[in-house]
Amino acid sequence: MKRLHLIVKSSSLLDFILINRENIRFRRNKDSKRIYEADIETDKDELKLSLDTFNPYLQSGWWIKMMFLFIISIFGIFDKRFRQRYIYRCEFTLHLTQDSNELTIIPCGKMDHVLDFQGNVKVDEIENRLEIDPRVKKRKVGMFFSKFGFILIAIAIVVLILVSTIK
Amino acid sequence: MTKLEKTYVSSHLYEICVNLLLVTGIITFCLSIAPIAFALIFCLYALVAIWLCIIIILITVGLVFADHNNVLYKILERLWSGLTSFNFSMVESMQITGLPIITAITGVLLVIVFITTLANKSRYGKAKPIVFMIITLVFLIIAIFVLAMLNAGAK
Structure with a gap:
Protein backbone atom coordinates (compact mmCIF):
# COMPACT_ATOMS: atom_id res chain seq x y z
CA MET A 1 0.00 0.00 0.00
CA LYS A 2 1.43 3.37 -1.05
CA ARG A 3 0.60 6.69 0.48
CA LEU A 4 0.38 10.08 -1.19
CA HIS A 5 0.24 13.21 0.92
CA LEU A 6 -1.28 15.92 -1.25
CA ILE A 7 -0.87 19.59 -0.34
CA VAL A 8 -2.76 22.38 -2.14
CA LYS A 9 -1.87 26.02 -1.69
CA SER A 10 -5.13 27.47 -3.02
CA SER A 11 -8.69 27.04 -1.79
CA SER A 12 -10.14 27.89 -5.22
CA LEU A 13 -8.73 24.68 -6.72
CA LEU A 14 -10.03 22.26 -4.09
CA ASP A 15 -13.33 21.40 -5.76
CA PHE A 16 -11.64 20.97 -9.13
CA ILE A 17 -8.92 18.48 -8.22
CA LEU A 18 -9.68 14.92 -9.30
CA ILE A 19 -7.63 11.82 -8.64
CA ASN A 20 -8.53 8.99 -11.01
CA ARG A 21 -11.59 11.09 -12.00
CA GLU A 22 -12.86 11.29 -8.43
CA ASN A 23 -13.07 14.19 -6.00
CA ILE A 24 -10.91 14.17 -2.88
CA ARG A 25 -11.81 15.36 0.58
CA PHE A 26 -9.31 17.98 1.75
CA ARG A 27 -8.74 19.18 5.29
CA ARG A 28 -7.32 22.49 6.40
CA ASN A 29 -3.74 22.59 7.67
CA LYS A 30 -3.52 23.23 11.42
CA ASP A 31 -0.72 25.79 11.14
CA SER A 32 -1.70 27.65 8.00
CA LYS A 33 -5.30 28.37 7.04
CA ARG A 34 -4.46 28.73 3.34
CA ILE A 35 -2.97 25.27 2.96
CA TYR A 36 -5.14 22.20 2.44
CA GLU A 37 -4.09 18.58 2.75
CA ALA A 38 -5.34 15.14 1.79
CA ASP A 39 -3.98 11.62 2.24
CA ILE A 40 -4.52 9.06 -0.49
CA GLU A 41 -3.79 5.36 -0.13
CA THR A 42 -3.47 3.19 -3.21
CA ASP A 43 -2.09 -0.13 -4.43
CA LYS A 44 -1.20 1.28 -7.84
CA ASP A 45 2.11 2.84 -8.83
CA GLU A 46 0.45 5.46 -10.98
CA LEU A 47 -2.34 7.94 -10.33
CA LYS A 48 -4.13 10.25 -12.72
CA LEU A 49 -4.40 13.81 -11.49
CA SER A 50 -6.69 16.14 -13.39
CA LEU A 51 -8.72 19.29 -12.97
CA ASP A 52 -12.47 19.28 -13.44
CA THR A 53 -13.56 20.78 -16.76
CA PHE A 54 -16.82 21.98 -15.22
CA ASN A 55 -18.19 25.32 -16.34
CA PRO A 56 -21.68 26.55 -15.38
CA TYR A 57 -22.32 27.77 -18.92
CA LEU A 58 -21.72 24.33 -20.38
CA GLN A 59 -24.00 22.29 -18.14
CA SER A 60 -27.44 21.16 -19.22
CA GLY A 61 -30.24 23.63 -18.54
CA TRP A 62 -27.70 26.38 -17.83
CA TRP A 63 -30.06 29.28 -18.64
CA ILE A 64 -32.89 28.09 -16.37
CA LYS A 65 -30.49 27.27 -13.51
CA MET A 66 -28.69 30.60 -13.72
CA MET A 67 -31.84 32.69 -14.05
CA PHE A 68 -33.44 30.80 -11.14
CA LEU A 69 -30.42 31.55 -8.92
CA PHE A 70 -30.37 35.17 -10.13
CA ILE A 71 -34.03 35.71 -9.18
CA ILE A 72 -33.84 33.81 -5.88
CA SER A 73 -30.73 35.74 -4.80
CA ILE A 74 -32.47 39.12 -5.45
CA PHE A 75 -30.68 40.13 -8.68
CA GLY A 76 -27.59 38.16 -7.74
CA ILE A 77 -26.82 40.29 -4.69
CA PHE A 78 -26.78 37.42 -2.22
CA ASP A 79 -25.23 34.86 -4.53
CA LYS A 80 -21.59 33.92 -4.81
CA ARG A 81 -19.90 34.62 -8.10
CA PHE A 82 -18.45 31.89 -10.24
CA ARG A 83 -15.49 33.41 -12.04
CA GLN A 84 -14.71 30.44 -14.23
CA ARG A 85 -14.34 32.05 -17.64
CA TYR A 86 -12.00 29.34 -18.79
CA ILE A 87 -12.01 25.58 -18.85
CA TYR A 88 -9.17 23.67 -17.26
CA ARG A 89 -7.34 21.31 -19.58
CA CYS A 90 -5.00 19.77 -17.05
CA GLU A 91 -4.03 16.15 -16.83
CA PHE A 92 -1.01 14.58 -15.19
CA THR A 93 0.30 11.12 -14.37
CA LEU A 94 1.81 10.75 -10.90
CA HIS A 95 4.42 8.02 -10.44
CA LEU A 96 4.54 6.88 -6.84
CA THR A 97 8.11 5.63 -6.47
CA GLN A 98 8.23 5.36 -2.66
CA ASP A 99 5.90 4.05 0.02
CA SER A 100 5.33 7.51 1.42
CA ASN A 101 5.04 10.25 -1.17
CA GLU A 102 4.43 13.96 -0.89
CA LEU A 103 3.22 16.35 -3.57
CA THR A 104 2.49 20.06 -3.33
CA ILE A 105 0.25 21.61 -5.97
CA ILE A 106 1.00 25.27 -6.64
CA PRO A 107 -1.30 27.27 -8.94
CA CYS A 108 0.56 29.46 -11.45
CA GLY A 109 -2.43 31.19 -13.03
CA LYS A 110 -0.96 31.27 -16.54
CA MET A 111 -2.88 30.29 -19.64
CA ASP A 112 -0.26 27.82 -20.81
CA HIS A 113 0.99 26.74 -17.36
CA VAL A 114 -1.75 26.31 -14.78
CA LEU A 115 -0.14 24.09 -12.17
CA ASP A 116 3.31 23.59 -10.76
CA PHE A 117 4.44 20.76 -8.50
CA GLN A 118 6.91 20.21 -5.68
CA GLY A 119 7.75 16.99 -3.90
CA ASN A 120 9.22 13.52 -4.31
CA VAL A 121 6.67 12.35 -6.89
CA LYS A 122 7.56 12.11 -10.56
CA VAL A 123 4.93 14.02 -12.54
CA ASP A 124 4.32 13.44 -16.25
CA GLU A 125 2.50 16.32 -17.85
CA ILE A 126 -0.10 15.41 -20.46
CA GLU A 127 -1.95 18.73 -20.56
CA ASN A 128 -1.48 21.88 -18.47
CA ARG A 129 -3.38 24.81 -19.93
CA LEU A 130 -6.52 26.94 -19.78
CA GLU A 131 -8.94 26.96 -22.67
CA ILE A 132 -11.45 29.56 -23.76
CA ASP A 133 -14.60 27.95 -25.07
CA PRO A 134 -16.42 30.04 -27.71
CA ARG A 135 -19.77 28.70 -26.41
CA VAL A 136 -19.04 30.13 -22.93
CA LYS A 137 -18.27 33.54 -24.42
CA LYS A 138 -21.49 33.53 -26.44
CA ARG A 139 -23.65 32.30 -23.57
CA LYS A 140 -22.16 34.85 -21.16
CA VAL A 141 -23.32 37.68 -23.45
CA GLY A 142 -26.75 36.05 -23.72
CA MET A 143 -26.98 35.73 -19.95
CA PHE A 144 -25.97 39.37 -19.46
CA PHE A 145 -28.80 40.56 -21.72
CA SER A 146 -31.28 38.17 -20.07
CA LYS A 147 -30.40 39.53 -16.60
CA PHE A 148 -30.51 43.12 -17.85
CA GLY A 149 -33.94 42.54 -19.42
CA PHE A 150 -35.21 40.95 -16.22
CA ILE A 151 -34.02 43.93 -14.13
CA LEU A 152 -35.77 46.35 -16.52
CA ILE A 153 -39.02 44.36 -16.29
CA ALA A 154 -38.78 44.27 -12.48
CA ILE A 155 -38.19 48.06 -12.32
CA ALA A 156 -41.15 48.65 -14.69
CA ILE A 157 -43.43 46.50 -12.49
CA VAL A 158 -42.33 48.33 -9.30
CA VAL A 159 -42.89 51.74 -10.96
CA LEU A 160 -46.34 50.67 -12.19
CA ILE A 161 -47.33 49.44 -8.72
CA LEU A 162 -46.08 52.68 -7.13
CA VAL A 163 -47.93 54.84 -9.67
CA SER A 164 -51.17 52.89 -9.23
CA THR A 165 -50.98 53.08 -5.40
CA ILE A 166 -50.27 56.85 -5.44
CA LYS A 167 -53.27 57.46 -7.73
CA MET B 1 -20.81 13.40 -12.82
CA THR B 2 -18.35 15.35 -10.66
CA LYS B 3 -19.02 17.11 -7.36
CA LEU B 4 -19.19 20.54 -9.01
CA GLU B 5 -21.84 19.41 -11.49
CA LYS B 6 -23.87 17.70 -8.78
CA THR B 7 -23.74 20.50 -6.25
CA TYR B 8 -23.89 23.59 -8.50
CA VAL B 9 -27.48 24.63 -7.68
CA SER B 10 -27.52 23.33 -4.10
CA SER B 11 -24.24 25.05 -3.12
CA HIS B 12 -25.47 28.36 -4.57
CA LEU B 13 -28.82 27.99 -2.79
CA TYR B 14 -27.01 27.28 0.46
CA GLU B 15 -24.85 30.39 0.05
CA ILE B 16 -27.90 32.55 -0.79
CA CYS B 17 -29.80 31.26 2.26
CA VAL B 18 -26.81 31.90 4.56
CA ASN B 19 -26.31 35.41 3.20
CA LEU B 20 -30.01 36.28 3.46
CA LEU B 21 -30.24 34.91 7.00
CA LEU B 22 -27.11 36.75 8.07
CA VAL B 23 -28.23 40.09 6.66
CA THR B 24 -31.73 39.69 8.15
CA GLY B 25 -30.14 38.76 11.47
CA ILE B 26 -27.83 41.77 11.42
CA ILE B 27 -30.67 44.17 10.59
CA THR B 28 -32.81 42.70 13.41
CA PHE B 29 -29.83 42.92 15.76
CA CYS B 30 -29.20 46.57 14.81
CA LEU B 31 -32.85 47.42 15.39
CA SER B 32 -32.84 45.64 18.73
CA ILE B 33 -29.69 47.43 19.95
CA ALA B 34 -31.06 50.84 18.98
CA PRO B 35 -31.97 51.69 22.64
CA ILE B 36 -28.44 50.72 23.72
CA ALA B 37 -27.02 53.00 21.03
CA ASN B 87 -26.15 78.31 22.03
CA PHE B 88 -27.24 75.23 23.95
CA SER B 89 -30.60 75.05 22.15
CA MET B 90 -28.58 73.97 19.09
CA VAL B 91 -27.28 70.96 21.04
CA GLU B 92 -30.80 70.07 22.13
CA SER B 93 -32.06 70.13 18.54
CA MET B 94 -29.05 68.05 17.51
CA GLN B 95 -30.03 65.44 20.09
CA ILE B 96 -33.44 65.02 18.50
CA THR B 97 -32.39 64.91 14.86
CA GLY B 98 -28.97 63.37 15.32
CA LEU B 99 -29.70 60.33 17.44
CA PRO B 100 -31.60 58.16 14.94
CA ILE B 101 -29.12 59.06 12.23
CA ILE B 102 -26.15 58.12 14.40
CA THR B 103 -27.91 54.88 15.35
CA ALA B 104 -28.54 54.15 11.68
CA ILE B 105 -24.89 54.84 10.79
CA THR B 106 -23.71 52.55 13.59
CA GLY B 107 -26.04 49.83 12.35
CA VAL B 108 -24.95 50.18 8.73
CA LEU B 109 -21.27 50.16 9.70
CA LEU B 110 -21.90 46.90 11.53
CA VAL B 111 -23.60 45.52 8.42
CA ILE B 112 -20.61 46.54 6.26
CA VAL B 113 -18.16 44.83 8.62
CA PHE B 114 -20.21 41.63 8.76
CA ILE B 115 -20.82 41.55 5.02
CA THR B 116 -17.16 42.05 4.11
CA THR B 117 -16.28 39.23 6.48
CA LEU B 118 -18.93 37.14 4.81
CA ALA B 119 -17.68 38.07 1.34
CA ASN B 120 -14.22 36.73 2.13
CA LYS B 121 -15.70 33.44 3.30
CA SER B 122 -16.67 32.05 -0.11
CA ARG B 123 -14.74 28.97 -1.07
CA TYR B 124 -14.67 28.97 -4.83
CA GLY B 125 -15.29 32.06 -6.87
CA LYS B 126 -15.37 35.31 -5.01
CA ALA B 127 -18.28 37.20 -3.56
CA LYS B 128 -18.70 40.86 -4.39
CA PRO B 129 -17.53 43.03 -1.48
CA ILE B 130 -17.58 46.21 -3.58
CA VAL B 131 -21.17 45.60 -4.69
CA PHE B 132 -22.12 44.89 -1.07
CA MET B 133 -20.42 48.11 0.00
CA ILE B 134 -22.29 50.16 -2.62
CA ILE B 135 -25.61 48.58 -1.65
CA THR B 136 -25.02 49.24 2.05
CA LEU B 137 -24.08 52.83 1.27
CA VAL B 138 -27.31 53.23 -0.70
CA PHE B 139 -29.19 51.71 2.26
CA LEU B 140 -27.40 54.17 4.55
CA ILE B 141 -28.44 57.16 2.43
CA ILE B 142 -32.04 55.92 2.23
CA ALA B 143 -32.07 55.25 6.00
CA ILE B 144 -30.79 58.77 6.74
CA PHE B 145 -33.40 60.34 4.46
CA VAL B 146 -36.23 58.25 5.88
CA LEU B 147 -35.17 58.99 9.45
CA ALA B 148 -34.79 62.68 8.75
CA MET B 149 -38.26 62.77 7.13
CA LEU B 150 -39.81 60.83 10.03
CA ASN B 151 -38.11 63.16 12.47
CA ALA B 152 -39.40 66.22 10.62
CA GLY B 153 -42.88 64.67 10.60
CA ALA B 154 -42.72 63.96 14.34
CA LYS B 155 -41.81 67.57 15.04
Whole structure:
Protein backbone atom coordinates (compact mmCIF):
# COMPACT_ATOMS: atom_id res chain seq x y z
CA MET A 1 0.00 0.00 0.00
CA LYS A 2 1.43 3.37 -1.05
CA ARG A 3 0.60 6.69 0.48
CA LEU A 4 0.38 10.08 -1.19
CA HIS A 5 0.24 13.21 0.92
CA LEU A 6 -1.28 15.92 -1.25
CA ILE A 7 -0.87 19.59 -0.34
CA VAL A 8 -2.76 22.38 -2.14
CA LYS A 9 -1.87 26.02 -1.69
CA SER A 10 -5.13 27.47 -3.02
CA SER A 11 -8.69 27.04 -1.79
CA SER A 12 -10.14 27.89 -5.22
CA LEU A 13 -8.73 24.68 -6.72
CA LEU A 14 -10.03 22.26 -4.09
CA ASP A 15 -13.33 21.40 -5.76
CA PHE A 16 -11.64 20.97 -9.13
CA ILE A 17 -8.92 18.48 -8.22
CA LEU A 18 -9.68 14.92 -9.30
CA ILE A 19 -7.63 11.82 -8.64
CA ASN A 20 -8.53 8.99 -11.01
CA ARG A 21 -11.59 11.09 -12.00
CA GLU A 22 -12.86 11.29 -8.43
CA ASN A 23 -13.07 14.19 -6.00
CA ILE A 24 -10.91 14.17 -2.88
CA ARG A 25 -11.81 15.36 0.58
CA PHE A 26 -9.31 17.98 1.75
CA ARG A 27 -8.74 19.18 5.29
CA ARG A 28 -7.32 22.49 6.40
CA ASN A 29 -3.74 22.59 7.67
CA LYS A 30 -3.52 23.23 11.42
CA ASP A 31 -0.72 25.79 11.14
CA SER A 32 -1.70 27.65 8.00
CA LYS A 33 -5.30 28.37 7.04
CA ARG A 34 -4.46 28.73 3.34
CA ILE A 35 -2.97 25.27 2.96
CA TYR A 36 -5.14 22.20 2.44
CA GLU A 37 -4.09 18.58 2.75
CA ALA A 38 -5.34 15.14 1.79
CA ASP A 39 -3.98 11.62 2.24
CA ILE A 40 -4.52 9.06 -0.49
CA GLU A 41 -3.79 5.36 -0.13
CA THR A 42 -3.47 3.19 -3.21
CA ASP A 43 -2.09 -0.13 -4.43
CA LYS A 44 -1.20 1.28 -7.84
CA ASP A 45 2.11 2.84 -8.83
CA GLU A 46 0.45 5.46 -10.98
CA LEU A 47 -2.34 7.94 -10.33
CA LYS A 48 -4.13 10.25 -12.72
CA LEU A 49 -4.40 13.81 -11.49
CA SER A 50 -6.69 16.14 -13.39
CA LEU A 51 -8.72 19.29 -12.97
CA ASP A 52 -12.47 19.28 -13.44
CA THR A 53 -13.56 20.78 -16.76
CA PHE A 54 -16.82 21.98 -15.22
CA ASN A 55 -18.19 25.32 -16.34
CA PRO A 56 -21.68 26.55 -15.38
CA TYR A 57 -22.32 27.77 -18.92
CA LEU A 58 -21.72 24.33 -20.38
CA GLN A 59 -24.00 22.29 -18.14
CA SER A 60 -27.44 21.16 -19.22
CA GLY A 61 -30.24 23.63 -18.54
CA TRP A 62 -27.70 26.38 -17.83
CA TRP A 63 -30.06 29.28 -18.64
CA ILE A 64 -32.89 28.09 -16.37
CA LYS A 65 -30.49 27.27 -13.51
CA MET A 66 -28.69 30.60 -13.72
CA MET A 67 -31.84 32.69 -14.05
CA PHE A 68 -33.44 30.80 -11.14
CA LEU A 69 -30.42 31.55 -8.92
CA PHE A 70 -30.37 35.17 -10.13
CA ILE A 71 -34.03 35.71 -9.18
CA ILE A 72 -33.84 33.81 -5.88
CA SER A 73 -30.73 35.74 -4.80
CA ILE A 74 -32.47 39.12 -5.45
CA PHE A 75 -30.68 40.13 -8.68
CA GLY A 76 -27.59 38.16 -7.74
CA ILE A 77 -26.82 40.29 -4.69
CA PHE A 78 -26.78 37.42 -2.22
CA ASP A 79 -25.23 34.86 -4.53
CA LYS A 80 -21.59 33.92 -4.81
CA ARG A 81 -19.90 34.62 -8.10
CA PHE A 82 -18.45 31.89 -10.24
CA ARG A 83 -15.49 33.41 -12.04
CA GLN A 84 -14.71 30.44 -14.23
CA ARG A 85 -14.34 32.05 -17.64
CA TYR A 86 -12.00 29.34 -18.79
CA ILE A 87 -12.01 25.58 -18.85
CA TYR A 88 -9.17 23.67 -17.26
CA ARG A 89 -7.34 21.31 -19.58
CA CYS A 90 -5.00 19.77 -17.05
CA GLU A 91 -4.03 16.15 -16.83
CA PHE A 92 -1.01 14.58 -15.19
CA THR A 93 0.30 11.12 -14.37
CA LEU A 94 1.81 10.75 -10.90
CA HIS A 95 4.42 8.02 -10.44
CA LEU A 96 4.54 6.88 -6.84
CA THR A 97 8.11 5.63 -6.47
CA GLN A 98 8.23 5.36 -2.66
CA ASP A 99 5.90 4.05 0.02
CA SER A 100 5.33 7.51 1.42
CA ASN A 101 5.04 10.25 -1.17
CA GLU A 102 4.43 13.96 -0.89
CA LEU A 103 3.22 16.35 -3.57
CA THR A 104 2.49 20.06 -3.33
CA ILE A 105 0.25 21.61 -5.97
CA ILE A 106 1.00 25.27 -6.64
CA PRO A 107 -1.30 27.27 -8.94
CA CYS A 108 0.56 29.46 -11.45
CA GLY A 109 -2.43 31.19 -13.03
CA LYS A 110 -0.96 31.27 -16.54
CA MET A 111 -2.88 30.29 -19.64
CA ASP A 112 -0.26 27.82 -20.81
CA HIS A 113 0.99 26.74 -17.36
CA VAL A 114 -1.75 26.31 -14.78
CA LEU A 115 -0.14 24.09 -12.17
CA ASP A 116 3.31 23.59 -10.76
CA PHE A 117 4.44 20.76 -8.50
CA GLN A 118 6.91 20.21 -5.68
CA GLY A 119 7.75 16.99 -3.90
CA ASN A 120 9.22 13.52 -4.31
CA VAL A 121 6.67 12.35 -6.89
CA LYS A 122 7.56 12.11 -10.56
CA VAL A 123 4.93 14.02 -12.54
CA ASP A 124 4.32 13.44 -16.25
CA GLU A 125 2.50 16.32 -17.85
CA ILE A 126 -0.10 15.41 -20.46
CA GLU A 127 -1.95 18.73 -20.56
CA ASN A 128 -1.48 21.88 -18.47
CA ARG A 129 -3.38 24.81 -19.93
CA LEU A 130 -6.52 26.94 -19.78
CA GLU A 131 -8.94 26.96 -22.67
CA ILE A 132 -11.45 29.56 -23.76
CA ASP A 133 -14.60 27.95 -25.07
CA PRO A 134 -16.42 30.04 -27.71
CA ARG A 135 -19.77 28.70 -26.41
CA VAL A 136 -19.04 30.13 -22.93
CA LYS A 137 -18.27 33.54 -24.42
CA LYS A 138 -21.49 33.53 -26.44
CA ARG A 139 -23.65 32.30 -23.57
CA LYS A 140 -22.16 34.85 -21.16
CA VAL A 141 -23.32 37.68 -23.45
CA GLY A 142 -26.75 36.05 -23.72
CA MET A 143 -26.98 35.73 -19.95
CA PHE A 144 -25.97 39.37 -19.46
CA PHE A 145 -28.80 40.56 -21.72
CA SER A 146 -31.28 38.17 -20.07
CA LYS A 147 -30.40 39.53 -16.60
CA PHE A 148 -30.51 43.12 -17.85
CA GLY A 149 -33.94 42.54 -19.42
CA PHE A 150 -35.21 40.95 -16.22
CA ILE A 151 -34.02 43.93 -14.13
CA LEU A 152 -35.77 46.35 -16.52
CA ILE A 153 -39.02 44.36 -16.29
CA ALA A 154 -38.78 44.27 -12.48
CA ILE A 155 -38.19 48.06 -12.32
CA ALA A 156 -41.15 48.65 -14.69
CA ILE A 157 -43.43 46.50 -12.49
CA VAL A 158 -42.33 48.33 -9.30
CA VAL A 159 -42.89 51.74 -10.96
CA LEU A 160 -46.34 50.67 -12.19
CA ILE A 161 -47.33 49.44 -8.72
CA LEU A 162 -46.08 52.68 -7.13
CA VAL A 163 -47.93 54.84 -9.67
CA SER A 164 -51.17 52.89 -9.23
CA THR A 165 -50.98 53.08 -5.40
CA ILE A 166 -50.27 56.85 -5.44
CA LYS A 167 -53.27 57.46 -7.73
CA MET B 1 -20.81 13.40 -12.82
CA THR B 2 -18.35 15.35 -10.66
CA LYS B 3 -19.02 17.11 -7.36
CA LEU B 4 -19.19 20.54 -9.01
CA GLU B 5 -21.84 19.41 -11.49
CA LYS B 6 -23.87 17.70 -8.78
CA THR B 7 -23.74 20.50 -6.25
CA TYR B 8 -23.89 23.59 -8.50
CA VAL B 9 -27.48 24.63 -7.68
CA SER B 10 -27.52 23.33 -4.10
CA SER B 11 -24.24 25.05 -3.12
CA HIS B 12 -25.47 28.36 -4.57
CA LEU B 13 -28.82 27.99 -2.79
CA TYR B 14 -27.01 27.28 0.46
CA GLU B 15 -24.85 30.39 0.05
CA ILE B 16 -27.90 32.55 -0.79
CA CYS B 17 -29.80 31.26 2.26
CA VAL B 18 -26.81 31.90 4.56
CA ASN B 19 -26.31 35.41 3.20
CA LEU B 20 -30.01 36.28 3.46
CA LEU B 21 -30.24 34.91 7.00
CA LEU B 22 -27.11 36.75 8.07
CA VAL B 23 -28.23 40.09 6.66
CA THR B 24 -31.73 39.69 8.15
CA GLY B 25 -30.14 38.76 11.47
CA ILE B 26 -27.83 41.77 11.42
CA ILE B 27 -30.67 44.17 10.59
CA THR B 28 -32.81 42.70 13.41
CA PHE B 29 -29.83 42.92 15.76
CA CYS B 30 -29.20 46.57 14.81
CA LEU B 31 -32.85 47.42 15.39
CA SER B 32 -32.84 45.64 18.73
CA ILE B 33 -29.69 47.43 19.95
CA ALA B 34 -31.06 50.84 18.98
CA PRO B 35 -31.97 51.69 22.64
CA ILE B 36 -28.44 50.72 23.72
CA ALA B 37 -27.02 53.00 21.03
CA PHE B 38 -29.22 55.81 22.34
CA ALA B 39 -27.93 55.19 25.86
CA LEU B 40 -24.32 55.19 24.65
CA ILE B 41 -24.81 58.47 22.83
CA PHE B 42 -26.32 60.01 25.97
CA CYS B 43 -23.23 58.83 27.89
CA LEU B 44 -21.09 60.55 25.29
CA TYR B 45 -23.04 63.76 25.77
CA ALA B 46 -22.60 63.40 29.53
CA LEU B 47 -18.83 63.00 29.07
CA VAL B 48 -18.72 66.09 26.89
CA ALA B 49 -20.72 67.98 29.54
CA ILE B 50 -18.27 66.92 32.29
CA TRP B 51 -15.33 67.94 30.10
CA LEU B 52 -16.97 71.35 29.49
CA CYS B 53 -17.53 71.80 33.24
CA ILE B 54 -13.85 71.06 33.97
CA ILE B 55 -12.78 73.61 31.35
CA ILE B 56 -15.17 76.23 32.76
CA ILE B 57 -13.81 75.66 36.30
CA LEU B 58 -10.22 75.94 35.04
CA ILE B 59 -11.00 79.14 33.16
CA THR B 60 -12.76 80.65 36.18
CA VAL B 61 -9.77 79.83 38.40
CA GLY B 62 -7.47 81.29 35.76
CA LEU B 63 -9.55 84.48 35.51
CA VAL B 64 -9.49 84.97 39.27
CA PHE B 65 -5.75 84.50 39.70
CA ALA B 66 -4.30 85.74 36.40
CA ASP B 67 -2.91 89.21 35.82
CA HIS B 68 -5.49 91.24 33.86
CA ASN B 69 -2.85 92.58 31.47
CA ASN B 70 -1.49 89.14 30.75
CA VAL B 71 -1.96 87.46 27.32
CA LEU B 72 -3.22 84.35 29.09
CA TYR B 73 -5.95 86.38 30.78
CA LYS B 74 -7.09 87.72 27.40
CA ILE B 75 -7.22 84.22 25.91
CA LEU B 76 -9.16 82.90 28.93
CA GLU B 77 -11.53 85.85 28.78
CA ARG B 78 -12.31 85.10 25.14
CA LEU B 79 -12.82 81.43 25.87
CA TRP B 80 -15.13 82.29 28.77
CA SER B 81 -17.24 84.65 26.68
CA GLY B 82 -17.31 82.08 23.90
CA LEU B 83 -18.51 79.35 26.24
CA THR B 84 -21.09 81.46 28.03
CA SER B 85 -22.57 82.72 24.77
CA PHE B 86 -22.72 79.15 23.41
CA ASN B 87 -26.15 78.31 22.03
CA PHE B 88 -27.24 75.23 23.95
CA SER B 89 -30.60 75.05 22.15
CA MET B 90 -28.58 73.97 19.09
CA VAL B 91 -27.28 70.96 21.04
CA GLU B 92 -30.80 70.07 22.13
CA SER B 93 -32.06 70.13 18.54
CA MET B 94 -29.05 68.05 17.51
CA GLN B 95 -30.03 65.44 20.09
CA ILE B 96 -33.44 65.02 18.50
CA THR B 97 -32.39 64.91 14.86
CA GLY B 98 -28.97 63.37 15.32
CA LEU B 99 -29.70 60.33 17.44
CA PRO B 100 -31.60 58.16 14.94
CA ILE B 101 -29.12 59.06 12.23
CA ILE B 102 -26.15 58.12 14.40
CA THR B 103 -27.91 54.88 15.35
CA ALA B 104 -28.54 54.15 11.68
CA ILE B 105 -24.89 54.84 10.79
CA THR B 106 -23.71 52.55 13.59
CA GLY B 107 -26.04 49.83 12.35
CA VAL B 108 -24.95 50.18 8.73
CA LEU B 109 -21.27 50.16 9.70
CA LEU B 110 -21.90 46.90 11.53
CA VAL B 111 -23.60 45.52 8.42
CA ILE B 112 -20.61 46.54 6.26
CA VAL B 113 -18.16 44.83 8.62
CA PHE B 114 -20.21 41.63 8.76
CA ILE B 115 -20.82 41.55 5.02
CA THR B 116 -17.16 42.05 4.11
CA THR B 117 -16.28 39.23 6.48
CA LEU B 118 -18.93 37.14 4.81
CA ALA B 119 -17.68 38.07 1.34
CA ASN B 120 -14.22 36.73 2.13
CA LYS B 121 -15.70 33.44 3.30
CA SER B 122 -16.67 32.05 -0.11
CA ARG B 123 -14.74 28.97 -1.07
CA TYR B 124 -14.67 28.97 -4.83
CA GLY B 125 -15.29 32.06 -6.87
CA LYS B 126 -15.37 35.31 -5.01
CA ALA B 127 -18.28 37.20 -3.56
CA LYS B 128 -18.70 40.86 -4.39
CA PRO B 129 -17.53 43.03 -1.48
CA ILE B 130 -17.58 46.21 -3.58
CA VAL B 131 -21.17 45.60 -4.69
CA PHE B 132 -22.12 44.89 -1.07
CA MET B 133 -20.42 48.11 0.00
CA ILE B 134 -22.29 50.16 -2.62
CA ILE B 135 -25.61 48.58 -1.65
CA THR B 136 -25.02 49.24 2.05
CA LEU B 137 -24.08 52.83 1.27
CA VAL B 138 -27.31 53.23 -0.70
CA PHE B 139 -29.19 51.71 2.26
CA LEU B 140 -27.40 54.17 4.55
CA ILE B 141 -28.44 57.16 2.43
CA ILE B 142 -32.04 55.92 2.23
CA ALA B 143 -32.07 55.25 6.00
CA ILE B 144 -30.79 58.77 6.74
CA PHE B 145 -33.40 60.34 4.46
CA VAL B 146 -36.23 58.25 5.88
CA LEU B 147 -35.17 58.99 9.45
CA ALA B 148 -34.79 62.68 8.75
CA MET B 149 -38.26 62.77 7.13
CA LEU B 150 -39.81 60.83 10.03
CA ASN B 151 -38.11 63.16 12.47
CA ALA B 152 -39.40 66.22 10.62
CA GLY B 153 -42.88 64.67 10.60
CA ALA B 154 -42.72 63.96 14.34
CA LYS B 155 -41.81 67.57 15.04
